[in-house]
Amino acid sequence: MPNQARPGTGEQARQHALERLRQAILRGDMAPAQRLVENELAEQFGVTRASVRAALIELESEGLVERIRNRGSRVRVVTVEEAVAITECRMVLEGLCAAKAAVAATDDELAQLTTIGRAMTKAVADGEPVTYSELNQELHARIRQFSGQRTAVELLEKLNAQLVRHRFQLALRPGRPQRSLGEHLAMVETITARDPQAAEAAARAHLTSVIAALRE
Amino acid sequence: MPNQARPGTGEQARQHALERLRQAILRGDMAPAQRLVENELAEQFGVTRASVRAALIELESEGLVERIRNRGSRVRVVTVEEAVAITECRMVLEGLCAAKAAVAATDDELAQLTTIGRAMTKAVADGEPVTYSELNQELHARIRQFSGQRTAVELLEKLNAQLVRHRFQLALRPGRPQRSLGEHLAMVETITARDPQAAEAAARAHLTSVIAALRE
DNA sequence: ACGGACAACATTGTCAACAATATTGTTCTC
DNA sequence: GAGAACAATATTGTTGACAATGTTGTCCGT
Numbered sequence: 001m002p003n004q005a006r007p008g009t010g011e012q013a014r015q016h017a018l019e020r021l022r023q024a025i026l027r028g029d030m031a032p033a034q035r036l037v038e039n040e041l042a043e044q045f046g047v048t049r050a051s052v053r054a055a056l057i058e059l060e061s062e063g064l065v066e067r068i069r070n071r072g073s074r075v076r077v078v079t080v081e082e083a084v085a086i087t088e089c090r091m092v093l094e095g096l097c098a099a100k101a102a103v104a105a106t107d108d109e110l111a112q113l114t115t116i117g118r119a120m121t122k123a124v125a126d127g128e129p130v131t132y133s134e135l136n137q138e139l140h141a142r143i144r145q146f147s148g149q150r151t152a153v154e155l156l157e158k159l160n161a162q163l164v165r166h167r168f169q170l171a172l173r174p175g176r177p178q179r180s181l182g183e184h185l186a187m188v189e190t191i192t193a194r195d196p197q198a199a200e201a202a203a204r205a206h207l208t209s210v211i212a213a214l215r216e
Numbered sequence: 217m218p219n220q221a222r223p224g225t226g227e228q229a230r231q232h233a234l235e236r237l238r239q240a241i242l243r244g245d246m247a248p249a250q251r252l253v254e255n256e257l258a259e260q261f262g263v264t265r266a267s268v269r270a271a272l273i274e275l276e277s278e279g280l281v282e283r284i285r286n287r288g289s290r291v292r293v294v295t296v297e298e299a300v301a302i303t304e305c306r307m308v309l310e311g312l313c314a315a316k317a318a319v320a321a322t323d324d325e326l327a328q329l330t331t332i333g334r335a336m337t338k339a340v341a342d343g344e345p346v347t348y349s350e351l352n353q354e355l356h357a358r359i360r361q362f363s364g365q366r367t368a369v370e371l372l373e374k375l376n377a378q379l380v381r382h383r384f385q386l387a388l389r390p391g392r393p394q395r396s397l398g399e400h401l402a403m404v405e406t407i408t409a410r411d412p413q414a415a416e417a418a419a420r421a422h423l424t425s426v427i428a429a430l431r432e
Numbered sequence: 433a434c435g436g437a438c439a440a441c442a443t444t445g446t447c448a449a450c451a452a453t454a455t456t457g458t459t460c461t462c
Numbered sequence: 463g464a465g466a467a468c469a470a471t472a473t474t475g476t477t478g479a480c481a482a483t484g485t486t487g488t489c490c491g492t
Contacts, residue, residue: 266475267475267476
């Protein structure tokens, strides 16, 4: 039973295939560099090849899939070098979002950031790296959201999607949460202080540290 | 005679349609918000609807086209507000590229920047806004290229494509070249001085000025 | 005249079959 | 046995037809 969603409903085939395939790649179900044969995917998802094709084209421009003319598609492998380049872009874009958020966020939204910061501190104290990683994601997402910078948010989400594998690897590294906690708290503090320049600097400092960690 | 390229050659239909359509939008042949009916485009380009469809999906994720389910595609209109948001992203990304270029460029490449800077100065002195605008494009492109930051370059090219209309409008504004010339020269100077921080600051200052001009 | 049901139309979404291309395996020559 | 031409296979690219959906215009009752 390859299908987990009803094929007969109004759910458009292409969108269905797109979502299934994207999730499969993001969850790591597809091995890196694995070949993605249109026919196989079509059967697996219970849609036609045309829909899979459309989904692959879309995923290609999201950077999750690599396509070569007449040769097929594969899950794109992001080298460490590329991961660094991507994270450099994240650095400046998250800096922009942090600065914007420091100005644009409501008081209620700032309180949310503080709450997440406290939870992160607790997660580190309790030695729960998985919880910490989730809160990490949550914090970055909120800051993006509060910035109100739709273009930057879209770019960042695309960039982040390409880094799933590296992020996963990074989160499990011992000592990493302890180091990054302070950086995250600095971001929260500067944003809640409504200091855009300091917020940008804090975000960039954090991402700089991530880059250093990526390089091992 | 709608076709300008031979249909029988090895040129893949989808890529052909993609390129034609992208150029048409970028050249402004398609009015903003114009409806893009798949059948019409297919006939116009001499390819089948499936190829046009694939091209539209790709252009959608490039931000040039807007698609609504079961309702069709249109040329995306970028509001001034969006143009500002896009340019803010450009600001930080070009800042990154300028900083990288200051470190990574070869001496020969730096000389190219200086040459373009001189040509820009001359274009302003001679009162040739079109030449100046072209050199402007050229300078930014070179800096991106010399940075060696492929991810940032890709993002910037996508962002720039969305701004064609606004850029065109901006270039013809009287007095604008005079104002931006100094900013451009500052970018060249700081990069050739191999000072990444100053280069980033100069790039950001320039784009900040562009944002101010966009807002009128 | 006004509003709603309904039918005709236009357009996109999906499908299955066909053509083109690259890869792989085989055979033949030397 | 090694290498090149060649056939066989696998996979993608393309096509035209069909189904589903949204839109527009018309007819009817009030």
